[in-house]
Amino acid sequence: MNRVSIKDIAHELGVSTATISLVLNGKDKDGRVGKEIAEKIRQKAREMNYEPNNLARGLRSGVSNTIGLIIADISNLFFANLAFHIQEQAEKLGYSVIITNTNESDLKMEKIINVLKNKSVDGFIIVPTEHGEPFIQNLVERNFPLVLVDRYFPKLKVSSVTVDNYNASKKAVRNLIERGCKKIGLIIYNNGLQHMLDRKKGYIDELESCGLYNPSLIKKVNYSFLLNDITIAIDGLLSIENQVDGIFFATNTLSMQGIKYLMNLNIKLHEELKVVCFDKSDAFDFMPVHIPYIQQPISEMGTDAVKLLVEQMKRQTNKITIKELQTSLIISD
């Protein structure tokens, strides 16, 4: 169980640790180390089952080749998929990924950042929590390589990869209008995250442009009381005074619970009520009718986030890149 170190190999071979390090890191080209001795070292290392100690390497070189991914809710399939794509791309570029989960808690995000930034990680990709701005700000001030994804803080000078939430919303609402809806409700989280505000703005602007906007048709849901709030929101939209004929659900968790409740109420989708969702859910495949939804380019989001981060980590650039990807409205698959 005693770990093999570079010193052990050096001792066995009667050669210096410096030479071993050079060879094992592939820096023995350009005539730095003799060919036979390099081969002997590689041979011996394999034989002795040598594995470099990443802590020592990181401590000395200041580089860990590891990306810290901080997501807000790992049990949300959107984020799970995003994590998957980020990992794939990172691996291609030679980086490992450490995934951590804040469960939407600002406190946890702060803790995780503090633990990881102390050299376990060369850079961060973060889906920030609602009140996490100061912690992000802190990383920015320290010049720590960082890319926000999915969510962003408009006031911070930091690279981000998001979708064009404003136009996604407009598209969704436009679809409902085209299908004949006159009274279109919005169900959205009541948090202050910018991407949520963008989605609301898109909804409002699109409706206003046709004179259909009515503020009382916006229903806000508290993330912590999703199951309860969603029924209240829907009941409100369907009530006598409102009687909406269309609903736009602004996130996938809202869609899931909302549609579930609509089915409980025996509302006939399409006929009695038209809906559009943000993100696809697996459950849609089990529905009697097709549910139109806004599709985010998850794979591209992940890939782009990694690319931007790697550029920063390699100090190829200090410039801030704000990437806004376009969504598609999927009517039926």
Next chain:
Amino acid sequence: MNRVSIKDIAHELGVSTATISLVLNGKDKDGRVGKEIAEKIRQKAREMNYEPNNLARGLRSGVSNTIGLIIADISNLFFANLAFHIQEQAEKLGYSVIITNTNESDLKMEKIINVLKNKSVDGFIIVPTEHGEPFIQNLVERNFPLVLVDRYFPKLKVSSVTVDNYNASKKAVRNLIERGCKKIGLIIYNNGLQHMLDRKKGYIDELESCGLYNPSLIKKVNYSFLLNDITIAIDGLLSIENQVDGIFFATNTLSMQGIKYLMNLNIKLHEELKVVCFDKSDAFDFMPVHIPYIQQPISEMGTDAVKLLVEQMKRQTNKITIKELQTSLIISD
């Protein structure tokens, strides 16, 4: 951006680094360090925004207080939830969790283990891949703290937390029999993982005990060709020569795709065909009928795995604990 080290504080305060370390690690009780100086150190550390370098600490002390969690498919909600519970429990016990995803690739699992075990991590919780036994074996030989979860290798002397898959299957099949099924099919993955074999065995034994077993009603699906294979499997079970009246889906991914296909075929669940699934899917809530399913105690699995691992890491024990948790058959929620 220059990081503050213990030396900087020592310099500022005209005190030794040893004293700083003692105080900052809370080892200044039992009269080791004077009260005023301890307070001054804590004060200064806060003031200077000191953050310990985890690499240096880990390198010196040999302890990282971090658990490496290796799961097989992060986009599978079962594993995502498991990861969530593991993280919660670990945090309670003072450990951080690094989540990594093998995407069912043995090669990736090997790589991840090699990267993490070199001191980034004090112990592993692993959902192993199909042919990952040798890599697990290797960790066992090195006495590396380790707990397998969900899946296990019966030949290896290693702690594990799984469910009683055999009896879970029996329960599922028993339910179909009690509901009047005479020809019960099984749809299962064709891999050699023991938990999968256990599920198959339970199915076979339960049917044999009532003289209903028919080997040709077992249909195997290749994980990589899920979408294609599942249609073939179901077509086979529904064909003239078989005409099953019940199907047991042995995993949640099989259930999802299988039921989706059954709906495409316009099969009336319950009336024309009865099914039982392993694990619940969110989609069940959207189905016109209730789908009975085997419920695994995910939270307990996660909690127990962490507890077993922590015992090992603290060297409180060297004994192997094989924990097999019971499942419940949920008829309707």
Next chain:
DNA sequence: CTGAAAGCGCTTACAG
């Protein structure tokens, strides 16, 4: 009660 010093396992100028 406190400090000087060794050492964890590497990498990297530097000297030759």
Next chain:
DNA sequence: CTGAAAGCGCTTACAG
């Protein structure tokens, strides 16, 4: 082409 040595930032016996 190769080695001796410093040093990354800590922790931990040891000495006093």
